[in-house]
Amino acid sequence: MTVPNQPTRRQVLIGGAATGALAALGLPEWILPVLAQGEALVPFTDVPATFSTNPSPMVRVLDIRRIDAPITPGDQFFTLQHYGQPDVDATTYRLNIDGLVAKPVKFSLDEIRKIGTTELVAGFECSGNSPGRLHGLVSNGRWTGLPLRALLARAGVNADADEVVFFGADRGEEDVDFRGRMIKVTQQFGRSLSVADATRPEPFIAHALNGQPLSKNQGFPIRLVVPGWYGVANVKWLSEIHVQRGRYLGKFQARWYRTLRGETINGEVKWTEAEISRLQLKSVIGRVTKAAGHHRVEGFVLNDGTPIRSVEVKVDDGPWRPATIDPAAARYAWKLFTFRWEGATPGEHTLVSRVTDTAGRVQPTVTDLESKLTALENNAQWPRKVQIV
């Protein structure tokens, strides 16, 4: 909301204030503007009629047309889970670290809060994110907590261990298929990382989002955040970290979250199944606004943390032209981009963005992804339609 007699952040920018002046006002160097006076959202004409920010009682989708700041507010942060949202009692809560460790340890919530005072800005999406959800199973948060490896060090991971399993407090009944015979078991939500990945500097034990204790849907009291990975890695209601030897093959690790794609190896297509892990390079156009004399196309980029070389936008059959990326975005944050669209003519137009990283990877087209037979990891370029009046 704009306070009367104070310039909006946008007007400050339009007024041509230099970066130093913005900093003097206490504003970040990059400002994704809230809509200024006289600026209007241009509606997309391709929004599915079924789009909803609450497609089911415990799922929340971020409406990406409303992104107006780098950090997603907690009450808009997307949310979903497989077994419902368990109530965890903060007073009796303990995070157990056990298995192949020198000394099993238990941490209370107070202990974790006391040692967990560092911050991490990280964004992620669900690997099932898709155009049908307007790619809104995505958010970017400022997490408070501590590096996972600092907790692991207190337990001491044994040299013969190679796998770290993270269990949530949520449980559900599952059918395990053994040669066509279904065996029913009750299991906890579980995900794993190799010891090598778990002891990298990035994986993070979070107790707060944007300065507030995690809400129940975000995994109160403690969750894992693995920067640069798909959402499924970020185990909510984290209750146990089990160090072991040998792969963890739980449903959400080894079966539910996998991709089947054809890869040409030695001239022959091999059908390869892979687990969902690091975020595939992706850019998405979130909104188009009309300002005085031009339009702006805005969106975000998500990836595994590799530096970004460029984001480009194409209008109809025109050339790819560069967009500007938020220079202040942290390595594992989403990166907001903005593109100045001059000379938009009345009528319907198609806009699409593509991102390239410094390793030379380019965001694929829908055609490029045809050999991917499963729906997850949809990072295809996403053409959007707008009507200019």
Ligand SMILES: Nc1nc2c(c(=O)[nH]1)N[C@H]1C(S)=C(S)[C@@H](COP(=O)(O)O)O[C@H]1N2
């Ligand atoms: N314990 C637990 N953690 C979980 C899940 C779950 O079902 N149980 N779902 C995962 C999936 S698939 C996603 S996309 C993210 C969503 O996190 P969010 O609700 O904070 O956005 O949580 C992950 N962590």
Ligand SMILES: [Mo]
């Ligand atoms: Mo997910």
